[in-house]
Amino acid sequence: IFASSRLFFVGARNGHMPKLMAFLNITQLTPVPCLIILGLITLSMLTTSNVFVLINYASFVESTFITLSVGALLYLRYKEPERNRPIKVNLVLPILFFLLCSILVCVPIFTQPWDVGFGLVIVASGIPVYFLFCRFKKPAWLQNIFWSLECTVQKLCIALEEETEEEKEATVGQSKNASDEKGDAPELERLHQD
Numbered sequence: 001i002f003a004s005s006r007l008f009f010v011g012a013r014n015g016h017m018p019k020l021m022a023f024l025n026i027t028q029l030t031p032v033p034c035l036i037i038l039g040l041i042t043l044s045m046l047t048t049s050n051v052f053v054l055i056n057y058a059s060f061v062e063s064t065f066i067t068l069s070v071g072a073l074l075y076l077r078y079k080e081p082e083r084n085r086p087i088k089v090n091l092v093l094p095i096l097f098f099l100l101c102s103i104l105v106c107v108p109i110f111t112q113p114w115d116v117g118f119g120l121v122i123v124a125s126g127i128p129v130y131f132l133f134c135r136f137k138k139p140a141w142l143q144n145i146f147w148s149l150e151c152t153v154q155k156l157c158i159a160l161e162e163e164t165e166e167e168k169e170a171t172v173g174q175s176k177n178a179s180d181e182k183g184d185a186p187e188l189e190r191l192h193q194d
Contacts, residue, residue, distance in 0.1 A: 004034075004038055005030075005031050005034035005035045005038050006031065006034075008021050008031065008034040008037070008038065009021060009022060009024070009031035009034050012034075013162060015134055016130070016134060017130075017133070017134065018133040018134070018146075019146070019150060019161075020033055020146075020149060020150045020153045021033050021034050021037065022161055022162065023150075023153060023154060023157060023159035023160060023161055024159055024160065024161075024162055025157060025158055025159050026158055026159065026160055027158065031159075032157040032158075032159055033153050033157050033159060036157070053115060056108065056112055056115040056116075056119070057115060057118060057119040057122060058119075059104070059108075060104075060105065060108050060115065060116050060119045061119045061120075061122070061123055063101055063104040063105050064105050066101050067098065067101040067102055067104075067105050070094055070097055070098045070101060071098060073094060074094055074095065074098060077091070077094075133146075
């Protein structure tokens with residue numbers, strides 16, 4: 001839950017998930033709305049009586065996305081060999097990993113097709129949510145509802161949206177200009193360095 005909440009937070013910050021998931025608690029700097037949402041999702045998963053079916057859904061979906069990610073990396077390695085790569089490994093390792101992940105994806109398709117189909121339906125159910133919350137321009141009445149919901153989440157979770165780098169630079173620049181006018185520039189720089 002804790003690692004996934006950061007993934008949800010970054011996705012929301014980049015506009016791939018609802019904006020209310022991009023809020024950080026102002027004292028702990030944790031994505032509290034994401035933690036609450038993931039906690040509710042986890043509790044809903046506990047309602048099933050057969051935990052093995054749940055494991056099959058989750059492992060198939062996870063293996064599928066890992067396979068797609070590693071496949072994309074191998075494709076880029078082939079198509080753009082001159083691109084700068086901060087981590088370099090022998091090509092045998094990612095190819096072997098890709099093959100093993102492909103087996104983890106292909107075997108359940110034949111042995112448990114219903115579970116695989118249901119897992120794909122769960123993943124596909126996220127597509128309309130993405131378009132509703134992130135992609136389409138919302139009508140004014142829906143924007144008002146989302147704005148009210150975001151304000152409520154901010155108040156309940158004591159959370160705000162993360163400052164962008166431009167906002168941070170503008171704040172520092174304004175503080176520096178104001179202190180220069182007062183003659184406090186050396187004091188401000190000393191505090192900034194600390």
